[in-house]
Structures are given as C-alpha cells and as structure tokens.
Amino acid sequence: MNTIIETKVKTYKNYINGEWIVASTNQVDASINPANKEEIVGYVQKSGKEDLDQAVAAAKEAQVSWRKLSGSARGEYLYKIANVVERRIDEIAESMTKEMGKTLPESKGETARGIAILRYYAGEGMRKIGDVIPSSDSEALMFTSRVPLGVVGLITPWNFPAAIPIWKIAPALIYGNTVVFKPAQDAAVTAAKIAECFEEAGLPAGVLNFVTGSGSVIGQGIIDHPGINGISFTGSDQVGKLVAQGAVARGAKYQLEMGGKNPVIIANDADLDQAVEATINGGLRSTGQKCTATSRVIVQSEVYEEFKAKLLEKVKEIKVGHGLQGETWMGPCASENQLQTVLSYIEKGIAEGATLLHGGKRIEANGLEHGFFVEPTVFENVNSKMSIAQEEIFGPVLAFIKVDTIEQALEIANDVQYGLSASIFTKDIGNMLSFINEMDAGLVRINAESAGVELQAPFGGMKQSSSGSREQGQAAIEFFTAIKTVFVKA
Structure with a gap:
C-alpha cells in the first residue's frame, strides 16, 4: 500500500461527475512497467466504497437528461471523442506499451480500433430502435421501442486497456445509459487517458464516471450496488461467476465475456x-x-x-x-x-x-x-x-x-x-x-x-466463455437496452 507522495511520476485521479478527484482513502497503487519492474508508469487511486457511491449517484442524476437526447445528438459526442483519441493515439499507445507490455504497433492498432468503434456506434444513433407490429385491433397502433437500462457498471481487463473499455462504453452511451467504469488496476493509467478523452470532448458531467481500485472493493461494489442496473464484465471465468451470482441476487442484468481455450x-x-x-x-x-x-x-x-x-x-x-x-x-x-x-x-x-x-x-x-x-x-x-x-x-x-x-x-x-x-x-x-x-x-x-x-460483428462465446449475450456490432443493443411494447388506441 502506497500513500500519495510528491513524485515526478503522474498520479491519476478518479473522474466523477465531471471532476478529477482524489480517492476518499487517500491511497494509490503504482502501475509498473512489465518490461522493467523498476519503472513506475504512474499512480492510480485505490478507491473505497464512498468513491463508488459518489460515482453511481452522479451517473444516476446525469442519466435523466442524457437519455432524453436524441440518438444523433449522443452520436455527435462519440464522434468528438473519437477525434480526441485520434489526436492522442501516439500518447495512448506508448502508455499502453509501457503499462502492459504489448508492442507499440499492437498498441497503436488497438487504439485505432477504439477510434473505429466510437465512430461505428456514433452512427448507431441514427438507426432504428423498434418495429411496428400488426395489432389485432384495426383501430390501434402497436410498436416496440428500446429504452436504456439506466446506470451500467463496466468492469474491464488489463489485456486490452483501450479497445475493450471503448467497446463497452460506446454502445452503453449511444443507447442512453450512463456509465461507471472500473478498469483493471494493472492497466488503469491507460484507461485514465481514455477517460481524459471523453472529458476533453465535452461529454456532460456524470455521463461517464471513472473509478479505480481493487476488484474486491470497487469490482464487488459494482456487483452489489443497488443503483447499478446492468453490469458488463470481461475477465476470468471465476470472477465472472461471482458477477453473475451477485447480479442475479439483486435482479440486475449482466453480461460476461470470460475465458477461452x-x-x-x-x-x-x-x-x-x-x-x-x-x-x-x-x-x-x-x-x-x-x-x-x-x-x-x-x-x-x-x-x-x-x-x-x-x-x-x-x-x-x-x-x-x-x-x-x-x-x-x-x-x-x-x-x-x-x-x-x-x-x-x-x-x-x-x-x-x-x-x-x-x-x-x-x-x-x-x-x-x-x-x-x-x-x-x-x-x-x-x-x-x-x-x-x-x-x-x-x-x-x-x-x-x-x-x-x-x-x-x-x-x-x-x-x-x-x-x-x-x-x-x-x-x-x-x-x-x-x-x-x-x-x-x-x-x-x-x-x-x-x-x-471485427468490431461490426457480434462477439461472444459458448459454454463457460460467455453468459450468452454478445458484444460489439448491432448485437450490443440487446444488452444495453430493454424492449418496451407500445399500444396506442385511437
């Protein structure tokens, strides 16, 4: 456990309700360069339950106005975010390579993929979100629409610290949800730079909230929190099963992408x-x-x-x-x-x-x-x-x-x-x-x-690899929304 000290290495804060905030615990973890364990890439917050509560409250408040925006208006924000990430691609890629070890070309490729995902989902804001269904009553109109879940918690792994968060955040936002985002602590510096891009693009306060910390505190807190309506998780099958159990226990929707052999x-x-x-x-x-x-x-x-x-x-x-x-x-x-x-x-x-x-x-x-x-x-x-x-x-x-x-x-x-x-x-x-x-x-x-x-195609597994739902492409709407059936009688 490290306490916050003066250092030339940057300390990254939580991003809650549009502000960068030090954790209530006043504790940080060091992110280490796996190519040289003596090099600290940065410090990230070791947050507590109070920080998570604050993030969920901010997301819940922001969701009221965010969901009222048109899909195209939400899409405009994603386009702006993509442009910011594109301007910062070299910086983000270098951080990724230093923090989790993949080669620089791989890091640049992953970041570029994140940009493409943002632009893809920006376009989703103009696609249909329902169907007209014939009613047995000739004087009635019946149709479906899709509505956001509300506040979603996103728990992401260290191996793709840019692409996986973005492929969860982008569809969550375009379909009208607000987000509490917890990255893996081992890759949280890179994740913080991604969060900075959302701020730089002018995303309204509280729509995206970024909280770092241990899985046992922040991860488990997301699983248990009554203010979080859905959880999207990528990681090990052991932890995924805990996510499923916790979500089922309180009636939250969940999505798991886990292991492979x-x-x-x-x-x-x-x-x-x-x-x-x-x-x-x-x-x-x-x-x-x-x-x-x-x-x-x-x-x-x-x-x-x-x-x-x-x-x-x-x-x-x-x-x-x-x-x-x-x-x-x-x-x-x-x-x-x-x-x-x-x-x-x-x-x-x-x-x-x-x-x-x-x-x-x-x-x-x-x-x-x-x-x-x-x-x-x-x-x-x-x-x-x-x-x-x-x-x-x-x-x-x-x-x-x-x-x-x-x-x-x-x-x-x-x-x-x-x-x-x-x-x-x-x-x-x-x-x-x-x-x-x-x-x-x-x-x-x-x-x-x-x-x-490929980002435009559904992604997910069978058996113990997945909870059955799919990520990416248009399939993402299935998790991040619920269907509402509307019957209108003249």
Whole structure:
C-alpha cells in the first residue's frame, strides 16, 4: 500500500461527475512497467466504497437528461471523442506499451480500433430502435421501442486497456445509459487517458464516471450496488461467476465475456505456410494474452511433422524484448503474477508428460532481467486431458495434438469447458461445413487465425466463455437496452 507522495511520476485521479478527484482513502497503487519492474508508469487511486457511491449517484442524476437526447445528438459526442483519441493515439499507445507490455504497433492498432468503434456506434444513433407490429385491433397502433437500462457498471481487463473499455462504453452511451467504469488496476493509467478523452470532448458531467481500485472493493461494489442496473464484465471465468451470482441476487442484468481455450485445426490439405503464420500470430502475438489466442494446435498426422518443422523454424526467429523497441515482435507478460502463472503451466506440461519442443524458460539475459519475459513455448505429445490442453494459460504457449481424422480433431477441439473462438485451415468444403456446424464456439474462422475479431460483428462465446449475450456490432443493443411494447388506441 502506497500513500500519495510528491513524485515526478503522474498520479491519476478518479473522474466523477465531471471532476478529477482524489480517492476518499487517500491511497494509490503504482502501475509498473512489465518490461522493467523498476519503472513506475504512474499512480492510480485505490478507491473505497464512498468513491463508488459518489460515482453511481452522479451517473444516476446525469442519466435523466442524457437519455432524453436524441440518438444523433449522443452520436455527435462519440464522434468528438473519437477525434480526441485520434489526436492522442501516439500518447495512448506508448502508455499502453509501457503499462502492459504489448508492442507499440499492437498498441497503436488497438487504439485505432477504439477510434473505429466510437465512430461505428456514433452512427448507431441514427438507426432504428423498434418495429411496428400488426395489432389485432384495426383501430390501434402497436410498436416496440428500446429504452436504456439506466446506470451500467463496466468492469474491464488489463489485456486490452483501450479497445475493450471503448467497446463497452460506446454502445452503453449511444443507447442512453450512463456509465461507471472500473478498469483493471494493472492497466488503469491507460484507461485514465481514455477517460481524459471523453472529458476533453465535452461529454456532460456524470455521463461517464471513472473509478479505480481493487476488484474486491470497487469490482464487488459494482456487483452489489443497488443503483447499478446492468453490469458488463470481461475477465476470468471465476470472477465472472461471482458477477453473475451477485447480479442475479439483486435482479440486475449482466453480461460476461470470460475465458477461452481456443483451437486451430490443421487439415492434411491445408496451406501450411499460411497456417503456420496464422498459428504463430494467433497464439503468440500480445504474448498470448488474448481471450481469443490460439492455444491448442490440432494437426492431422499426414502433415504433422512438416507443419511442426515450419512452425518451430518461425518461432525460433521471434524477437522478445521491450515493446517500444522497433525490432521487438513479442513483449513481456503483463505482470509478475501473470509470468508466474505461465511458468507454472509450463512446469505442469512437463510434469504431466508433454514434450517441450522449444522455450519454456524465463528470459533474464540481454537486458531483460528486470522484466517479466518468457520464451515462446511449444509442446508436443499433448493429450486432451492435460492441464495445458484444458485450462486457460493466457501466455505464449502452444500445445500440439496429433490426430488422424477431422472428426477426431473436432471431438478434441470441443473437449474443453470453453467455446470462445476456433479456426481451421483446409481447402475442403466438407471439412469447412463440418467445422462450421459442429464446432461449439461463438466465433469460428476458416483459413484465418483464431484471434481475429471485427468490431461490426457480434462477439461472444459458448459454454463457460460467455453468459450468452454478445458484444460489439448491432448485437450490443440487446444488452444495453430493454424492449418496451407500445399500444396506442385511437
């Protein structure tokens, strides 16, 4: 626990009711650079329940006038916010790389995605929000409209500190809700810069409120707060279940996007060079810290050895280092806890009988000794019951599984509790159709990496990966609004 002290490193405050405010606890947490644990990126507030109460009250008051604005008027604010983020893209991206470790091109790409999301939802303000329905009474008019939930609480993770908050905030606002936003503490400096853009664009006070703090206090407070009408959460399945339980207990609407154990299937007719590139990008970009990252590599026996050799050749060329350095392909794990989690799964893989083909160690040479770096890691002789084939690692670890048939590949691909994303590489239309029809995942991709997500399309998973609702695209309206049926008698 750190108390607020004079420092050259900036301290970021909460943003509540249009003002930047120090937490009632007068405590802060340091955000550490995972590429150099001795560097503090910034300090963020370690807020208490009083701060959350203040944010919810501000959001509740602001929602009265915010919902009365036309959709196009709300959209104009989103356009302005997008322009501010665009002006600050370099600053935000650099902060993101320093704070959670992904490379600078990845950070810029993520920030640019946030800009596109804002502009997409700005346009949603001009789309229909209901339908006319024939009434059995010939002298009556019946139609539906959509109304906002009210105040929504958004709990976001550290791995996409710009895109995920924006893809929740933008639809929440365009459909007339006001927001209490709690980012992951490990990425709260970047999140604060995103909140600054909303202020700079002139968003009315109280429409967006930004509160940092621990999950046990602020996260749990959002779950329990009677003034919050809906909760949208992205994070681990363990915490997601707590969100669901708390929301159900008090009758709040909830939306969960949780873990994945995403497979890629390499059929015997696949373009192997294309499949190798996509498997490496899907599994090892962002240090494997994506919920849609490729984790299991299921390869038909006829091409297994050739595919493995091609992939290992490419993996050995990967440059690991500081994300701000131009030659770096893969940065560090986002925190020491995440590094230890990855290393523990590598140990489990070895202990359970998998063969370590490449990597598997912490990197502490060549100036990387102060960071949370791990080698890109590849296992083979993995069976579907091993921990590294069943549990989400959230790190740069690929597990090879050899199969004889596509039917066997699909059976293994579905043999996990998760169902977020999956991909297959094949030229055979029969394989494609079997994969589309039988793969139990919310996102299936053919001849493309598992980690690709497009902002205009619904996103979410099956089984333990999701609560069933979808984010992004026009599907977002389903969560952030409720349907009102109107009957008008002449």
